[in-house]
Amino acid sequence: MAKAKxxxxxxxxxxxxxxxxxxxxxxxxxxGRKRFALAALNAALIAAMVVGAGxxxxxxxxxxxxxxxxxxxxxxxxxxxxxxxxxxxxxxxxQEWVERTLNLRKGTPxxxxxxxxxxxxxxxxxxxxxxxxxxxxxxxxTVTLRERLPVLRVNAQDNAGVTRTLLVARxxxxxxxxxxxxxxxxxxxxxxxxxxARNGRGGFRPxxxxxxxxxxxxxxxxxxxxxxxxxxxxxxxxxxxxxEIVVKTRKIPEIVISRKIDFTQQLARLDYINDYARTQPxxxxxxxxxxxxxxxxxxxxxxxxxLLSPSSVKPSNxxxxxxx
Amino acid sequence: xxxxxxxxxxxxIGTHKVAALVGEFAGGRRLNIIGLGACSAxxxxxxxxxxxxxxxxxxxxxxxxxxRKSGARIDGxxxxxxxxxxxxFYHEGSVNVSSADNLVGRDDIATVxxxxxxxxxxxERSVVQFLRRPFRLDGQAVPNPESLSGRKLEVGYxxxxxxxxxxxxxxxxxxxxxxxxxxxxxxSLASGTMxxxxxxxxxxxxxxxxxxxxxxxxxxxxGYPWITGVxxxxxxxxxxxxxxxxxxxxxQAEAMKLRHGxxxxxxxxxxxxxxxxGDFAIGDRHFPRQAVExxxxxxxxxxxxxxxxxxxxxxxxEMLGAGVVLTGGTSKxxxxxxxxxxxxxxxxxxxxxxxxxxxxxxxxxxxxxLGLLFYxxxxxxxxxxxxxxxxxxxxxxRFTRMFANA
Numbered sequence: 001m002a003k004a005k006x007x008x009x010x011x012x013x014x015x016x017x018x019x020x021x022x023x024x025x026x027x028x029x030x031x032g033r034k035r036f037a038l039a040a041l042n043a044a045l046i047a048a049m050v051v052g053a054g055x056x057x058x059x060x061x062x063x064x065x066x067x068x069x070x071x072x073x074x075x076x077x078x079x080x081x082x083x084x085x086x087x088x089x090x091x092x093x094x095q096e097w098v099e100r101t102l103n104l105r106k107g108t109p110x111x112x113x114x115x116x117x118x119x120x121x122x123x124x125x126x127x128x129x130x131x132x133x134x135x136x137x138x139x140x141x142t143v144t145l146r147e148r149l150p151v152l153r154v155n156a157q158d159n160a161g162v163t164r165t166l167l168v169a170r171x172x173x174x175x176x177x178x179x180x181x182x183x184x185x186x187x188x189x190x191x192x193x194x195x196x197a198r199n200g201r202g203g204f205r206p207x208x209x210x211x212x213x214x215x216x217x218x219x220x221x222x223x224x225x226x227x228x229x230x231x232x233x234x235x236x237x238x239x240x241x242x243x244e245i246v247v248k249t250r251k252i253p254e255i256v257i258s259r260k261i262d263f264t265q266q267l268a269r270l271d272y273i274n275d276y277a278r279t280q281p282x283x284x285x286x287x288x289x290x291x292x293x294x295x296x297x298x299x300x301x302x303x304x305x306x307l308l309s310p311s312s313v314k315p316s317n318x319x320x321x322x323x324x
Numbered sequence: 325x326x327x328x329x330x331x332x333x334x335x336x337i338g339t340h341k342v343a344a345l346v347g348e349f350a351g352g353r354r355l356n357i358i359g360l361g362a363c364s365a366x367x368x369x370x371x372x373x374x375x376x377x378x379x380x381x382x383x384x385x386x387x388x389x390x391x392r393k394s395g396a397r398i399d400g401x402x403x404x405x406x407x408x409x410x411x412x413f414y415h416e417g418s419v420n421v422s423s424a425d426n427l428v429g430r431d432d433i434a435t436v437x438x439x440x441x442x443x444x445x446x447x448e449r450s451v452v453q454f455l456r457r458p459f460r461l462d463g464q465a466v467p468n469p470e471s472l473s474g475r476k477l478e479v480g481y482x483x484x485x486x487x488x489x490x491x492x493x494x495x496x497x498x499x500x501x502x503x504x505x506x507x508x509x510x511x512s513l514a515s516g517t518m519x520x521x522x523x524x525x526x527x528x529x530x531x532x533x534x535x536x537x538x539x540x541x542x543x544x545x546x547g548y549p550w551i552t553g554v555x556x557x558x559x560x561x562x563x564x565x566x567x568x569x570x571x572x573x574x575x576q577a578e579a580m581k582l583r584h585g586x587x588x589x590x591x592x593x594x595x596x597x598x599x600x601x602g603d604f605a606i607g608d609r610h611f612p613r614q615a616v617e618x619x620x621x622x623x624x625x626x627x628x629x630x631x632x633x634x635x636x637x638x639x640x641x642e643m644l645g646a647g648v649v650l651t652g653g654t655s656k657x658x659x660x661x662x663x664x665x666x667x668x669x670x671x672x673x674x675x676x677x678x679x680x681x682x683x684x685x686x687x688x689x690x691x692x693x694l695g696l697l698f699y700x701x702x703x704x705x706x707x708x709x710x711x712x713x714x715x716x717x718x719x720x721x722r723f724t725r726m727f728a729n730a
Contacts, residue, residue: 016450016491016508021499026376028500029384036502 079107081139091147092179093127098143101125110135126175126203150177151214152234154191156204170214172206187229189217193237193246209239212259216245219263224271244291251285258291266290273298331358331396333387333503334696336404336511337373337494339537339560340653341365342383344390345685345693346398347701355701357694359394360685361386370537370556371407371511373493384501400506401498402696404514405452406538408556409487415443416457416480428461428469432477440481448488452508455482455549465546484510484552507700512540512552514695517702519651519675522547527645530668531675532631533692534654536560541631543638551638555630559654562623569619570611576600584613585620587663624660628667639668647671653689 023036085098102118115133122131122143132144148169156174157163167177168191177185197205213234220228230249238244239259247255257266269290277285277298287299330349336342346359363386367375391398417439421428441454458465461474469477495505516531525544533540539555562585567577584598590613597610632639647670650660655674664672677686677694685694 014445014450016452016486016495019450019488019492019495021495021504023499023502024496028502029380031384031388032380032501039502 078110078138080104080110080113080141081106082141084136084140084142086142086144088146090149091145092177092181093125093145093147094179097179098122098145102143104141110137110139110141113141126173127177129169129171148173148175150180150185150188151210151217152191153185153188154194154196156196159202166204168207168210170210172208172210174204174207189231189234189247191236192233192248193235193239207236209236209259212239213245216257216259216263220267223264224267227267227271227274242291252288254287256287256289256291261291261293269296331394331399332402332506332697332700333390333398333400334402334404334514334693334700335383335387335498336514336692336696337368337379337383337497338365338406338535338692339368339371339558340535341689342368342379342386343690343693344383344386345690345697346390346394346396347697348394348396349701353701355697357681357685357697358396359390359392360690361388361390361393363389368537370558371535371554372409372490373497376493376497380497380500383497387501387503398503401503402507402509402700403494403498403505404511404692404696405486405491405494405508406511406535406540406554407486407490408538408554409490410452410484410510410552410554411449411486412482412484412552413443414480414482414551416440416478417442418476418478421475421477426473426475428472428474428477430470433459433470436477436479437481440479441483443483445485449485450488450491452484452486452491453510453513455484455513455552456480457482457548457550458546482549482551507703509696509699510540510542510552511692512542512554513549514693514699515540515651515675515691516542516544516549516649516695517699518677518691518695519649520544520646524646524649528643529646530635530639530644530648530670532628532648532650532655532664533652534558534627534650534660535652535689536654539627539631539652539654541635543635543644545643551635553631553634555627555634557627557630558652559657561627562620562654562657565619565623566616570615572600580611580616581620581657584616586617586658587621587624587660588658589614589617589621590659591617620657621663624654624657625663625667628664632668641669644668644670647673649673649675651675651688651691655688 023032028036083095083099083102083104085093085095087093101122104113104118113135115135119131119133122128122145127148128145129148130146134142134144136142148171150167151170152168154166154168154174155163156166164176165185166174167180167185167188168174174196191207194207196207199205213236217228217234220231227249230251231247232250233248235246235248238246238256243259245257245259247257249255255270257263270288273285273288273296277283284301285298286301287297289297329351332347332349334345334347342363342365344361345357346361348356348358350356363382365379366382367373367378373379387398417436419432419436419439421432423429423432436459437456440456445451457480458467459469460466460478461469461472462476463478466472491508494508498505512531512533515533516525516529520529520531526547528543528545530541530543536559537556538558541553541555542549543551559581562581563574563577566572566580566585567574570577570580572580580598580600594612594614596613598613598616599608599610601608648661648664648668650664650672651674654660661672661674675688675691677688677691679686681694
């Protein structure tokens with residue numbers, strides 16, 4: 001049986017403050033009800049704000065105090081499932097080469113992959129000109145490559161003294177190509193007339209003037225593919241001093257092309273002279289100089305050989321004829 | 325601890341009107357009065373609520389008006405308490421100082437206060453306020469006995485208590501506006517704080533707050549409220565007697581009282597007449613001035629004598645250096661101070677409110693609500709002196725002083 005609570009009797013124990021203060025709907029007026037509703041709304045808003053602030057604070061605290069790996073991997077340990085390689089149409093480096101070079105294990109959390117390091121690793125191969133690496137959640141690493149395209153071949157000795165055939169790109173970079181079709185490489189002329197300088201990292205410094213050579217070869221491939229097929233050596237020996245590119249073909253030992261004159265015009269003249277020479281079976285062409293513009297001196301090899309009349313090429317240019 | 329800028333409304337639910345005065349307690353040490361709402365009282369007779377619905381409507385209307393005028397949301401209520409249900413008694417306690425060196429300690433003070441407040445209350449009564457009288461150490465009055473040397477410590481309390489139901493009615497009425505009552509303060513104490521100075525209270529003064537339904541009084545001695553009480557007689561009795569004696573309606577009698585009522589008989593000529601309305605329209609009548617003054621003077625004298633009788637032996641004219649101070653709506657009756665002086669045998673005057681108040685508030689009928697706020701402020705400072713001290717020396721204030729001195 002519950003013990004009866006002793007009744008308060010003394011004055012000190014019986015203050016008006018002990019009287020219950022409660023909101024009685026019967027004593028509420030319209031103003032009181034309005035005030036009550038506003039107070040309830042206010043309290044609800046404050047409670048919502050306090051709860052929201054508390055929850056936000058808790059989340060921040062929990063994030064800061066938990067394993068920092070979760071910060072690196074907010075997607076919840078999304079593992080690497082696939083590497084997608086996007087390459088140029090002319091590119092030859094394939095998925096296998098990329099995966100081998102990156103050396104990434106499948107299942108590695110995507111956020112833990114160091115993209116900068118991987119990019120450096122890919123760019124250490126000179127054949128790769130530019131790389132873009134992108135995480136595509138939930139589990140894909142997309143590698144977009146831009147490769148250097150070979151313009152010429154060059155024979156060079158490595159540090160061990162072994163002669164190797166390297167490739168020269170349009171920007172002059174000399175590199176050991178990989179993945180190319182051998183027929184494609186065999187069709188490239190050799191570079192000559194330059195002295196390759198080592199760059200101290202086991203490679204060579206870029207060859208200067210290759211931009212013009214690339215333009216010439218591009219024009220030859222597009223406008224005169226039959227002529228280009230005979231080109232064997234492209235020499236840059238006279239490029240620095242005379243702005244001349246010397247091409248050696250299977251039949252003609254020396255064709256001089258100026259980089260100051262439109263390559264298409266020079267190739268057209270070369271084609272014309274070539275056609276003409278074919279009609280002269282006894283004539284063996286030794287040298288064609290296209291660097292003089294409309295007048296094209298052509299040298300033949302025998303004693304009875306004669307100069308091809310300049311007028312037959314372009315008779316109107318008298319000044320060049322006198323020089324000849 | 326009181327928070328900074330707490331908004332308090334002082335509410336007086338009187339027989340004539342309900343007044344709500346909103347004050348802002350800035351930092352617990354400064355009071356700004358920021359709004360007043362008043363409404364004619366309904367459902368209140370002789371200071372007691374007799375119709376809760378009607379009383380709620382007018383009280384809540386006054387509170388809403390005050391809140392709207394102040395532009396602030398009220399945090400709490402100081403409620404004036406009056407009514408015939410209030411009563412009081414004196415009880416004292418004494419202890420022998422416990423320490424060997426006879427120095428009074430805090431424990432001694434707490435014990436003697438507890439003893440003095442420990443008297444049993446009648447059933448269905450609750451304490452409204454404990455009013456402490458000065459401590460006496462070996463028979464000598466001291467304001468603060470702590471650390472003083474003595475053998476016997478005594479203190480007495482005037483305990484004011486009221487009927488639980490009547491007190492609950494007032495509290496429930498405020499709760500109906502979705503507010504809590506923070507303090508219940510005797511109406512007489514509130515008025516007394518407002519119309520007397522500390523020096524007058526030290527010299528001894530009797531404050532009479534004569535309202536329409538009740539007369540609240542407080543007798544101060546040595547700076548302490550000595551005795552309080554309520555007489556359920558007020559201005560309404562004058563009005564009723566005029567209505568009966570002159571055969572008038574209540575409204576007419578009220579108008580007659582306000583216009584021609586007097587606490588002394590001034591008319592020498594029995595044929596001197598006063599007009600009821602003064603507009604000489606149909607229904608306007610005249611009455612002998614002497615008759616009007618006689619009724620009001622006799623009634624007000626009776627009322628004052630009742631108060632004197634209730635004070636009993638506590639009323640010693642020699643100990644009322646500051647005399648009698650009258651306030652409340654009925655104190656505006658002509659020559660009431662003269663009559664009070666005659667009845668009590670001491671100097672009497674009408675209470676005046678501070679001149680720095682707005683003109684609207686400088687009416688004796690607002691002395692209670694004003695007093696509630698000031699009394700509340702004093703209580704806070706007494707209870708939390710550290711708050712006031714700390715706030716008074718705030719960082720900004722120190723900076724301001726520094727620059728001012730420079």
